[in-house]
Amino acid sequence: MRPRPFVNWARNQRARPRQRHRPASEVEIVDLVRAIRARGERLRVVGAGHSWSAAAVTDQHLVSLDRHARVVRVDRQNERVTVDAGVRLRALSAALDREGLALTNLGSISEQSVAGAIATGTHGTGLTHGVLATQVVALRLVTGAGDVRVVTPEDGDLLDAARVSLGCLGVVSEVTLRCRDAFDLEERAWSLPFDDACRALPELAREHEHLKAWWLPHTGRVQLFAYAPTTAPRRGTSRVSRALDGVVNQVAFRGVLGLGRALPAAIPTLSRLVGRSYFRERRRVDRSDRLFNVAMPPRHLEMEYGVPLEATPEVWRATRRLMERRRLRVNFVQEARFVAPDRCHLSPAYGRESCQLGAYMAPSADLDRYLRGFEAIALATAGRPHWGKLFYARAAELAPRYPLWERFGALRRELDPDNIFHSDFTREVLG
Ligand SMILES: Cc1cc2nc3c(=O)[nH]c(=O)nc-3n(C[C@H](O)[C@H](O)[C@H](O)COP(=O)(O)OP(=O)(O)OC[C@H]3O[C@@H](n4cnc5c(N)ncnc54)[C@H](O)[C@@H]3O)c2cc1C
Structure with missing residues (x-):
């Protein structure tokens, strides 16, 4: 029997995934990616399902990180917070507030997961503030080969690509964000x-x-x-x-x-x-x-x-x-x-x-x-x-608007050689 259908917040996207998964740790994510790859199948991660686009839609394996959603570490001195990728922005702000810290900028709601929000370029407002993903100082990525990559600014442009990735470079399992004194x-x-x-x-x-x-x-x-x-x-x-x-x-x-x-x-x-x-x-x-x-x-x-x-x-x-x-x-x-x-x-x-x-x-x-x-x-x-x-x-019209489009494609092929993070949506909009 097929699992329950996926419906997004706005109810304009629906899909019948072949199987749903709820890994509770990075180890479980790695095992899942390897198993799906070995079977020649594909997966998408869903955050809070708050996108209007089909970014999270799949009829294959749908992976939720709702059980992988802790605030892992708050580094008060260096104003950094490390979280499991499934944590919601609202829970993160509450945890930071208890430590006298806050995110520097936010959008209109905080229902999104951290990884889902950064993956689509979610933003607040302020000409001196980048999209939320620019607050990411490091992340952990489970690649299409089932390897764990720790991505930091030392990795050339990989961190910039992985910040806004539409879930195409791997499953983000952990994110470290810059924060500031509560205000x-x-x-x-x-x-x-x-x-x-x-x-x-x-x-x-x-x-x-x-x-x-x-x-x-x-x-x-x-x-x-x-x-x-x-x-x-x-x-x-x-x-x-x-x-x-x-x-x-x-x-x-x-x-x-x-x-x-x-x-x-x-x-x-x-x-x-x-x-x-x-x-x-x-x-x-x-x-x-x-x-x-x-x-x-x-x-x-x-x-x-x-x-x-x-x-x-x-x-x-x-x-x-x-x-x-x-x-x-x-x-x-x-x-x-x-x-x-x-x-x-x-x-x-x-x-x-x-x-x-x-x-x-x-x-x-x-x-x-x-x-x-x-x-x-x-x-x-x-x-x-x-x-x-x-x-x-669609992709042909979008590609010329992004100077690093080809470079993102090359990183995608390197990190996801078997296209396991592909979906109809990513094929149409990224090619
Ligand atoms: C009422 C409302 C208000 C909004 N306000 C704003 C706003 O103020 N500013 C703004 O910019 N946007 C806003 N949005 C849009 C929203 O922030 C984005 O669509 C965001 O991506 C949704 O986050 P999510 O956790 O629901 O992710 P989903 O929609 O579930 O997924 C989004 C993408 O992230 C990928 N993804 C999720 N988790 C992972 C992971 N662990 N690893 C790899 N990829 C992953 C998915 O595969 C998908 O491609 C709003 C949306 C709603 C419904």
């Missing part, structure tokens, strides 16, 4: 008219250590959020207000989306209502991980492209023209975040300051037309997709 953040939120915000975004991104922008289509306004480390007393983020945020997202916002699905013509009016009640000036102070994260959103779909920083205004203006010209009713916030350049072969921010532009939408009749139109704009602006989100571009 609080002050969040300042304010809104600007769409055109002013577009014009100002590259400069604002340089001014603020962490800046993100939410544009709610059909409202003509953009809400800006700036985050700065602070020693001011905590305020505006009691347990009650955090719980309320969760309720608003899960109940009220879901209700609005449901109404918009039943009555698409009402989406612009509903968006203006949401904008008026949510897009306000506010200041809050809280623990860094709590402010980097937002309340879990209702189920929706996401595409995201990294474009050169200077292209930000052009891409958002073109996206607004697309919505107007094709009369698309987009029912979800669109997001802009900023990422420092890095040297990771497959990172969307390789070699350039980037703006990560998210095209988000709950399922609706206009979804496919919107995402395809947005992708065409982003591709025309030297865009590179977020590997964990939806994209339609």
